[in-house]
Amino acid sequence: MISADAARIPPAxxxxxxxxxxxxxxxxxxxxxxxxLFVDRIAGVLVRAGxxxxxxxxxxxxxxxxxxxxxxxxxxxxxTTAVLPLPGGEVRGLIADDYGAHVAALDLSGRVRVxxxxxxxxxxxxxxxxxxxxxxxxxxxxxxxxxxLFTAATATGEVISAKMRWQTSFEGQERAITPALDALVLVxxxxxxxxxxxxxxxxxxxxxxxxxxLADGTLAVVRQTVSENEFxxxxxxxxxxxxxxVPGRLTQLIFDRDQRNLFGASERGELLWWTLGGEKLGEPQxxxxxxxxxxxxxxxxxxxxxxxxxADGVASxxxxxxxxxxxxxxxxxxxxxxLPGPIRTLAPSARDKGFLAQATDGTLALCHxxxxxxxxxxxxxxxxSALGFAPKGTSAYxxxxxxxxxxxxxxxHPEISLRALFGQVWxxxxxxxxxxxxxxxxxxxxxxxxSLMPLxxxxxxxxxxxxxxxxxxxxxxxxxxSQFMHPxxxxxxxxxxxxxxxxxxxxxxxxxxxxxxPRVQQMFPALLLMLVLFPLLTIAAGIVWEAVPxxxxxxxxxxxxxxxxxxxxxxxxxxxxxxxxxVERVLFDGNFQAWLLQTTGLTYDQRNAVIVxxxxxxxxxxxxxxxxxxxxxxxxxxxxSGSLALGANRWQTVTRIVLHxxxxxxxxxxxxxxxxxxxxxxxxxxxxxxxxxxxxxxxNGFRTLSANIAVEIPEAPQFGTLYxxxxxxxxxxxxxxxxxNTAAELxxxxxxxxxxxx
Numbered sequence: 001m002i003s004a005d006a007a008r009i010p011p012a013x014x015x016x017x018x019x020x021x022x023x024x025x026x027x028x029x030x031x032x033x034x035x036x037l038f039v040d041r042i043a044g045v046l047v048r049a050g051x052x053x054x055x056x057x058x059x060x061x062x063x064x065x066x067x068x069x070x071x072x073x074x075x076x077x078x079x080t081t082a083v084l085p086l087p088g089g090e091v092r093g094l095i096a097d098d099y100g101a102h103v104a105a106l107d108l109s110g111r112v113r114v115x116x117x118x119x120x121x122x123x124x125x126x127x128x129x130x131x132x133x134x135x136x137x138x139x140x141x142x143x144x145x146x147x148x149l150f151t152a153a154t155a156t157g158e159v160i161s162a163k164m165r166w167q168t169s170f171e172g173q174e175r176a177i178t179p180a181l182d183a184l185v186l187v188x189x190x191x192x193x194x195x196x197x198x199x200x201x202x203x204x205x206x207x208x209x210x211x212x213x214l215a216d217g218t219l220a221v222v223r224q225t226v227s228e229n230e231f232x233x234x235x236x237x238x239x240x241x242x243x244x245x246v247p248g249r250l251t252q253l254i255f256d257r258d259q260r261n262l263f264g265a266s267e268r269g270e271l272l273w274w275t276l277g278g279e280k281l282g283e284p285q286x287x288x289x290x291x292x293x294x295x296x297x298x299x300x301x302x303x304x305x306x307x308x309x310x311a312d313g314v315a316s317x318x319x320x321x322x323x324x325x326x327x328x329x330x331x332x333x334x335x336x337x338x339l340p341g342p343i344r345t346l347a348p349s350a351r352d353k354g355f356l357a358q359a360t361d362g363t364l365a366l367c368h369x370x371x372x373x374x375x376x377x378x379x380x381x382x383x384x385s386a387l388g389f390a391p392k393g394t395s396a397y398x399x400x401x402x403x404x405x406x407x408x409x410x411x412x413h414p415e416i417s418l419r420a421l422f423g424q425v426w427x428x429x430x431x432x433x434x435x436x437x438x439x440x441x442x443x444x445x446x447x448x449x450x451s452l453m454p455l456x457x458x459x460x461x462x463x464x465x466x467x468x469x470x471x472x473x474x475x476x477x478x479x480x481x482s483q484f485m486h487p488x489x490x491x492x493x494x495x496x497x498x499x500x501x502x503x504x505x506x507x508x509x510x511x512x513x514x515x516x517x518p519r520v521q522q523m524f525p526a527l528l529l530m531l532v533l534f535p536l537l538t539i540a541a542g543i544v545w546e547a548v549p550x551x552x553x554x555x556x557x558x559x560x561x562x563x564x565x566x567x568x569x570x571x572x573x574x575x576x577x578x579x580x581x582x583v584e585r586v587l588f589d590g591n592f593q594a595w596l597l598q599t600t601g602l603t604y605d606q607r608n609a610v611i612v613x614x615x616x617x618x619x620x621x622x623x624x625x626x627x628x629x630x631x632x633x634x635x636x637x638x639x640x641s642g643s644l645a646l647g648a649n650r651w652q653t654v655t656r657i658v659l660h661x662x663x664x665x666x667x668x669x670x671x672x673x674x675x676x677x678x679x680x681x682x683x684x685x686x687x688x689x690x691x692x693x694x695x696x697x698x699x700n701g702f703r704t705l706s707a708n709i710a711v712e713i714p715e716a717p718q719f720g721t722l723y724x725x726x727x728x729x730x731x732x733x734x735x736x737x738x739x740x741n742t743a744a745e746l747x748x749x750x751x752x753x754x755x756x757x758x
Contacts, residue, residue: 062734068727071719076366076375076411078396083381084120084404088113091399093143093150094388097166097177100395103404104164104179105386106150108138112164114179115404124179128152128162130186143388144201145254145298145348150181153199157190159210161201187224190214198264202255209259209276219246219274221262221281244281246272251294257303261320263330265294269310271318273330287330289316298346300353302445304428305333305369307355309343315357317369322431333426334372339363345384351393353447354414358387358398366409370425370447371417381405413721415448421728422453437692437703439712439722450725452732454692458702459733462616462684463677465609465698469617470673474624475666482632483640483654486557494629501622509686512615513607517687520614521606524592526580533572541568602697607689609698616683624673631665632658664751671744675737681706705733 089107096103102123104114114124128150129136141152144161151161163182168175187210189196194215202209206226213219221242250272252265264272264284269291272284289308296309306318315336320328341359348355353369364380367373382405384398396407419425424433428447436449477497481490520527545553545561588595593604635658643653659666681704684690689701690711703711709726716723 065727065731065734068724069731072413072416072721072724072728074413076409076414078364078366078376078378078410079408080381080405081408082117082120082406084115084117084406085402086113086115086399086404087402090401091384091386091404092141094386094397094399095143095148095150095164096388096390096395096397097179098391099175099177100390100392101175101177102166102179103388103397103406104150105399105404106141106143106152108141110136110138110141110152110160112150112179112181117406123177126179126181128160128181128184130160130184133158133160133186139195139197140199142386146257146301146303146350147204149201149204151199151201153196153212155195156193157188157196157214159187159189159196159199159201159212161185161187161208163204185224187222189220189222198250198253200253200255200262202259209255211253211255211262213246213250213253213264217246217249219244219250219264219281221274221276242276242279242281244274244283246284247286252297254297254299254306255303256299263297263306265289265297265308267293269293271306271308271330273320285330287318287332289332290314296343296346296357298348298355300348300355300369301350302353302428302443302447305353307346307348307357307369309346309357311342313338313341313343313359315339315343315346315355315365315367319428322429324431334369336365336367336372336374339365339377345387347387347389347396349389349393350391352414354393354411356387356389356396358384364398366411368414370427371415371420372425373414373417375411375414381407412719413724415450415721416725420450421725422451425449425451435694437708439725440715448721450722452705452725452729454694455703455705455708455729456732456736457694457696458692459678459704459706459736461609461696461702462612462680462688462704463674465613466616466620466677466680467670467673469613470620470624470677471670473617474621474669474673475628477621478625478628478632478669479654479659482629483658484650489562494626498622498626500618501626503619505619505680505682506686508615508619509683512611512683512687516614517606517608517611520611521593521604523577523580524604525583525588526576527610529576529579529583530572533576534569537568537572538565541565596699602699604699605689605701607687607701609688609700609702612684612687612702613698615687616677616680619680619683620673620676623676624669627669627672628662628666631662631669634665635661664748667744667751668748671741671748674740674744678733678737678740679706680704681710685710705729 086105088111089109091105091107093106094103101118102114102116104112104124106112106128110127110129112124112126112128113122114126115121116123133154137155138152139155141150143149144151148164149161150164151159153159162184165180165182167178167180169178170176185208187208189199189210189212196212196214199210199212209221209223211219211221223240225238248266248268250264251267254263255261256263260276262274262276266272269289271287271289271294273287274281274284289310292310292312292314294308295311298307299305300307304319308316308318317333318330319333321331322328339357339359340363341361343357344360345358346355354375355367357365357367358380360383362380362383364378365374366376368375380398382398382400382403384400384405386399388397390396393411394409396409398405398407424435426433427436427449435451435453437451437454438449440446481493485493541564545564584590584592596602596604639657639661640653643657644650648656684704685707688703690703690707691701692703692708693700709729712722713726716726
């Protein structure tokens with residue numbers, strides 16, 4: 001108990017006349033505490049804001065990439081925009097101008113009616129019949145595929161053709177288009193004047209070739225050339241004629257683009273192929289089209305692929321396939337789902353490898369050859385006798401009984417399908433289906449080859465070869481530095497290795513492509529010798545060092561054994577270079593590249609996966625090394641001390657005690673290195689031939705997803721198919737990296753839980 005007197009005792013310093021201690025230090029402490037708390041809160045807010053900002057930025061990038069890829073999945077559409085009157089005879093051919101403002105329609109009377117689509121008015125009334133042939137009966141008429149050439153066959157054995165021309169002028173700010181026909185070309189195919197059945201016209205201008213089946217079943221091919229003397233103005237007309245018997249009645253004839261081949265279709269469902277250029281027509285190659293009569297035949301842009309429409313509603317694509325023994329064979333490449341009725345008309349696109357097909361019941365289908373997709377099917381506004389595509393591919397036209405239907409076609413990415421992106425596709429001129437990336441060419445009739453498989457395999461190829469080099473060197477180097485090296489040396493070596501990560505990848509790629517690649521090509525056996533000599537010499541040097549008496553070794557500070565190993569490795573490098581030519585002469589007949597080709601059939605490219613493995617491995621080593629070294633160093637020292645105290649040597653301690661708890665960190669290091677290698681661009685771009693080859697051959701070049709994006713995106717038309725496919729490649733790269741990192745994190749957590757109890 002405290003007495004009342006004691007309670008009244010004043011504080012120390014007061015009884016002897018002193019005063020109470022000042023409150024200023026306590027207030028200052030409280031102020032510092034408030035400031036510290038305020039700064040901590042501000043720092044916490046900034047850290048959280050920064051983290052959320054990074055996450056938001058990554059998500060925004062992902063959303064942007066997905067937004068660019070999604071249009072590839074949208075379905076094409078075809079809508080009827082107008083049905084205009086078109087009085088007259090039955091239309092057999094349609095040609096539109098480049099601006100989609102007019103359509104010219106040819107009927108069986110030889111009349112060409114030009115309709116202005118804006119108001120449906122008749123803008124021209126022309127005729128492909130010469131004045132002296134007016135009233136001659138036409139047995140067939142149409143448009144030569146891939147051209148603006150109206151053609152017709154008469155009942156008197158003649159073929160008439162005229163090119164449709166659109167003369168453009170400007171009246172103030174308005175464009176005026178005047179339709180006209182170029183000079184008519186008349187070729188007499190049957191001297192006897194009999195009616196023609198199937199016919200085809202190739203070429204334009206002064207050189208034209210015509211093929212037709214005569215009334216007696218004979219096939220006649222007539223080439224007519226017109227030349228004019230520049231001085232006298234005299235016109236000279238020359239003509240060559242070839243004939244050959246044909247088994248059966250032909251329903252269709254068509255030339256290829258260069259008029260070197262003639263293709264025909266029979267009513268028995270057979271395709272016939274003649275090679276032109278000789279002094280006579282040989283026997284045709286006959287291929288069965290499953291027996292159903294062929295009702296329509298056309299060629300796709302470029303003139304190399306045939307589209308065959310049959311009475312069973314099936315449309316198929318055919319082209320000439322090179323044969324191993326030489327020559328070519330007409331081969332059925334792909335089929336499309338059957339339409340409800342026989343195919344009556346076909347219209348190829350002038351922009352891509354697509355075409356329109358219409359059945360007799362009015363069903364219309366939009367198909368694409370390369371992607372092997374039926375993009376759209378539906379009921380046409382009328383049953384047409386002629387079908388045409390606008391030059392820009394944004395419109396289509398159907399001519400029926402005194403009506404013309406105008407269709408709006410929205411088909412921005414017809415080349416894309418899962419098969420085209422990730423499967424083998426049989427491209428024109430190829431002997432078999434293959435994975436190919438070739439996004440552009442020098443001609444408009446090029447068939448885009450957008451397979452991502454060579455790029456995906458190239459990405460994995462470069463990553464695997466670089467990690468084969470980087471993982472052993474980085475992990476064992478980290479193990480040695482953290483567990484065996486003297487601490488004073490560790491303070492020097494670790495920062496030096498980590499500084500390697502600061503080297504620009506463009507510098508590494510430059511050195512690898514221009515300096516390293518030629519030297520490896522000249523002395524590749526030296527590289528093979530290094531793989532053998534370096535381990536042997538290192539083991540030998542270690543044995544020699546261990547053989548030195550302990551009292552002698554004790555005079556040297558720990559870590560000084562590096563003074564022995566570095567000269568040994570330098571000697572191994574020198575010895576490998578010196579023995580390179582001798583080993584090449586003994587083992588590889590004096591030329592490694594020639595031996596490789598003769599023995600294995602593999603070619604040696606100067607910039608190949610080996611060069612990329614060396615250069616990119618050098619770039620990945622610091623990342624794996626730094627993280628793996630931290631994993632080794634973070635193992636509790638009590639475990640190491642306990643193991644050594646129980647009699648285990650240093651190597652046994654590291655491999656049996658330290659390695660297990662460090663394995664989650666080592667695995668994380670390898671996965672981070674994997675992500676670094678997958679996303680590398682400049683080294684791969686400069687150290688390989690940048691060729692999209694699907695091959696695991698270490699002596700070939702390759703192209704990765706990231707390098708392909710860097711190369712192609714500057715030239716890709718914005719919002720075009722290539723542009724969006726490159727974003728798809730970026731999304732695929734993101735997905736692969738995310739999947740690998742997620743799997744790696746799961747494995748790391750599992751390892752961490754497993755060894756956390758040690």
